[in-house]
Amino acid sequence: xxxxxxxxxxxxxxxxxxxxxxxxxxxxIDEHGIARxxxxxxxxxxxxxxxFALAQEFQMELVPRGKAAKQTPVSKRLTRGEVEQLCExxxxxxxxAAGQDHDE
Numbered sequence: 001x002x003x004x005x006x007x008x009x010x011x012x013x014x015x016x017x018x019x020x021x022x023x024x025x026x027x028x029i030d031e032h033g034i035a036r037x038x039x040x041x042x043x044x045x046x047x048x049x050x051x052f053a054l055a056q057e058f059q060m061e062l063v064p065r066g067k068a069a070k071q072t073p074v075s076k077r078l079t080r081g082e083v084e085q086l087c088e089x090x091x092x093x094x095x096x097a098a099g100q101d102h103d104e
Contacts, residue, residue: 001080003052005087007033012090014063016073017083019055022046031063056080 010017011033018028021037027048029035035048060083061075078086 001084001087003029003035003049005091006052006083007035009083009087009090013060013086014065016061016063018059018061019052019057021048021051021055027051058083 006017007029009015010029010031014031016028016030018026021027022045025037025039027035027037037044037048056079058078058080059075060078061073063073064071
């Protein structure tokens with residue numbers, strides 16, 4: 001599982017995923033797939049992909065859409081294995097949909 005996979009998951013699920021990185025910082029991948037480190041000032045002394053590879057625990061917050069947008073987001077803790085499973089399900093579902101789209 002790469003950072004790109006989790007970015008795609010965040011977009012597909014309309015969710016925010018957080019994980020800890022070097023120096024007691026936290027990275028948030030938002031529902032648009034953008035990775036942010038809020039207290040980062042200037043060029044980082046770390047590689048985000050490498051830090052992501054070390055992350056073992058994630059916080060996933062589902063962002064309410066439409067009429068439910070005023071509700072409090074649902075949040076849950078996930079292990080790396082659980083996030084990998086979610087990414088695999090999303091990817092296999094995307095391949096099935098793409099295959100169906102081209103079978104005419």
